[in-house]
Amino acid sequence: MTKNLKRLREGMLTGDEANIYDSLSREVEPLFEYLAKHTPELQPVIGKYWDNIDPKLGILYKRRKDFEISVTTLNDAVSDFLDDEEEKAQHMFPHYFQRYKTDGVEYNIYVGAALVENKPFDLVFLKNLRLWQLLTMVEITRRTAALKESLPVPLETTQLILIHGQSLSIRFRQDERQFDVDGAYNIRYEIIKKRIDKATVLGTGERLTQPGTIALVYAQSREAVEYYEYIDYLQDRGLLEDTVEELELEELQGVKGLLALRVQVKL
Structure with a gap:
């Protein structure tokens, strides 16, 4: 002992x-x-x-049970809200939506002309979905913060978006009944996606993801320019604080040169 x-x-x-x-x-x-x-x-x-x-x-089991109840309560709240909002988002443009529940909630959105027959695709649909995603992240941040005091263990959540502006080759896997990225080049997207949740800020060692904030990870500056438009819009609506942090990230295993924006949600 x-x-x-x-x-x-x-x-x-x-x-x-x-x-x-x-x-x-x-x-x-x-x-x-x-x-x-x-x-x-x-x-x-x-x-x-x-x-x-x-x-x-x-x-x-008491403390572990309290922790697991708190995690489950947060996950269920996030998942239920996402499912409701995702149903509305399908009306913008049909897309493939994957959601996973572990110690948090993770989801992917695949959209493009190749996924839909007899329906023209325009980049305006992608922009609308990206704004929708940012809006849902704001609301998730607010909802989980409101739940904190009622949880057996007062947990906080963090929100993270990976901005990927390049086309991906995907295929439908019959064995698992889901889409997956295809080809060696596209695997890099999966590598980045799985590792950025542990990302830290260059020079400080501070964890990128912080409670009450939304972190947006990107590799090319033009991707950040587009998201600044969405952030400005949400700031005008009083949903986000005025300050936007521009950050460089420490090198991850097999991934370097990533950048990030981080913005505080008004709770």
Whole structure:
């Protein structure tokens, strides 16, 4: 148990939780049963321990359960809102929408003439979807911030958008019933997408994603110019703060030269 306590003070690693639960059940709990019978003054403390044991799982689960309830509540709120807004966005121009739920909510939008038959595609549809995406991110930031005080664990959320202005080759995978990027060049998009959530600001080490803000990652300056128009529009509507940060990002594994905009949402 001394080794486990030392690890807890230094920070938990993968597998530590299972090892600690195993030590408690093998070494500590049998001792508690003995002490409860032979040392009456310890019965209230030991009883409190047993009261906190989850009856189904047989482990100390209260804080983890509170955390998981908080994450699930936030994820459900974000997912439900996104699904409702996505249904409206389909009327702008039909597109393919992928949403994933893990410890957060991630989604991809694929749009283009190749995905829709007998319907002309114009870049104005892409611009409308990008503005829609930024608007939904603002509303998600506000909604999750409003939920914070009602959660068992008062968690905060961060919002991140990857701006990718180049065409992608995609194919439909019959085995998984979903679209996926195709070709070695297009794989770089997937690499960037999977790594930018850990991105830090060059020279400071500060995490790019921060509570109450929306971070927009891009590689080419012309992409930022377009998004400044959307940001100006939302600032005029009183949804975003006036200051926009222009940031360079630290090199990620296999990815360098990325830039970012970061703007504070008015809560």
